[in-house]
Amino acid sequence: MKHKSEPNSPNFIRKSSSHDEEKLLKLKDQRYTWPLTFRDLRKPMNLLIQGEKDGIDYLRVIIDMYLPEYRKANKNGILPSSLVGKEKEIFGNIEEIYQFHQHFVTELELYKNNPTDVGCAFVNNIQRIRDIYCEYTINKEQNGAIHHEAETVRFFTQILHKFSGNNNKPINSHLDFVYYKEKNFNVNFDSVLMWPVQRLFKYSMLLNELIQFAPYEIKEIKIVKEDIDGITSYANGIVKLADIEDFTVTSDDIFCMADEFVVTEPKRVFKREKEYQVFLFETSILLTKKEKNEKNSMRYVFKDQIMLNDVHLVEHLNDVHLVEHVDNGKNKFGLRKLNVVSSSDNTTIFKAINEKVQLQWIKKLREFTVAIDPNQDPSLSKKSSTTTLANDNYRSSFRSPHSYSSSRPSSSTTDPSSNRNSRSSRDSCEIPHSNGI
Incomplete structure (x- = not known):
């Protein structure tokens, strides 16, 4: 069957609004x-x-x-x-x-x-x-x-x-x-x-x-x-989670993603910028140091854990209720402790390898920190609940390495x-x- 080439051909376009039709013609x-x-x-x-x-x-x-x-x-x-x-x-x-x-x-x-x-x-x-x-x-x-x-x-x-x-x-x-x-x-x-x-x-x-x-x-x-x-x-x-030393990941730790970051920790006086393998869970972030073991394979040594209910997100979006600003041009975001003076001395800064990784982490951290922040603005609470519900099924796929089940929907x-x-x-x-x- 030969397909028509007119813009309103049902073989090519959705039933859409006049705005969509204008866009298609353009x-x-x-x-x-x-x-x-x-x-x-x-x-x-x-x-x-x-x-x-x-x-x-x-x-x-x-x-x-x-x-x-x-x-x-x-x-x-x-x-x-x-x-x-x-x-x-x-x-x-x-x-x-x-x-x-x-x-x-x-x-x-x-x-x-x-x-x-x-x-x-x-x-x-x-x-x-x-x-x-x-x-x-x-x-x-x-x-x-x-x-x-x-x-x-x-x-x-x-x-x-x-x-x-x-x-x-x-x-x-x-x-x-x-x-x-x-x-x-x-x-x-x-x-x-x-x-x-x-x-x-x-x-x-x-x-x-x-x-x-x-x-x-x-x-x-x-x-x-x-x-x-x-x-x-x-x-x-x-796979990397299984190689973390000095920390036990339990079935309650719902894993989301992991990436490498250059991390600036406020509590360190010297060598504040360090390269870490960072693991994101729904309730916390793990900082680990990547090292080679005696078999020349990688291991991840536990260094610190940041609980997400103790911090708020510092990122580039202009939302006074949730965020402050860091330099977006350098692929950074930060986590600042709650109820402390706004200062870089109270903020852990994460520098991603590129903007894509930065935005992925900001998106998930915004979701997780908004959802569990008891002091957030009431007008944002409804927004947060909607976002959380819309992602419940997606988030349910995040599992610890101990909770993989053979059952499939x-x-x-x-x-x-x-x-x-x-x-x-x-x-x-x-x-x-x-x-x-």
Whole structure:
């Protein structure tokens, strides 16, 4: 079916206000023509769907060959001793990831002709994506060395040679190695295990292209891209938590994120600026010093803990009820003790590596400190409650390394031909909790 190029074509725009229509017409005159825009949107959308299908083919090599052969060798007592009892460490939750992508590709295909709405497919599944990918990434970070051990490489290479060199297929398998060769797929064991990690980066890249070429702002795609970008960082932070010395992280400590900062502590007379690995929880901040241990791997030595109910945020936003000012041009923000004289002598200053990190931390600290500050202005209390409720589901995903559960919320398929075609209902997919995630 040939798509019309008029700006009011239902294939291209949402049912919107006159203001939106003006904006679209202006964009058409300035940068886009409708046929070009639709073609540019089609390309990342098609790559998104095809990449999902290719990924399922990749993962099927593990599900139909590597994993069954591992279990068979273990059952028959011929598994190399170094691999015995290591299924979880080697494969992680790869079966769960495979099952998810089999489901997710069907949702993406629903938006094939409506690429600007594909953000809804991600929103409806973002909690599940976060859960399964955090679990997989954490396991791979903590146990990845086993994949490169000589006995591991030898065992799985023998499996690949056994089935790829002839027509002998694993039992109950539909693997076609001729197909993999034609597609130029590298199906050695380590490469296949890397696909889930690489998929997150591919999601981010393709979502960014959709944002770039869309003829109007698509808020839900921007939100989802930020969420996808944060998954790997969050998982790496969880891994680092396990390496903190002289401090015990409990299941009550709800972890949010971690980054490196140059920190200026007011209580220090000499060498006030120090580089710290900083961990943010809902109720506190941990300052740790990154050092190498005797095995030349990183450890994080606990230095200080700042309770968020003892401080207020000092940042660049002009809100007299909540903040004071620091130099925004240097990617800084501060935490000042409550009920003390406003002075740099009472403020811990954090200098981020870039503005993006600075703004991410300010956003979360504003949410956490506003929510628990008993002395805040009453007019802001209502605003804070609304913000907190709107983020309850997102915040519930922050977990300590001791509280990761294998239970997963179910995801419901969303038909883009349903009432999401109205602007008001489409906006409901912008916040994950509105879909029961």
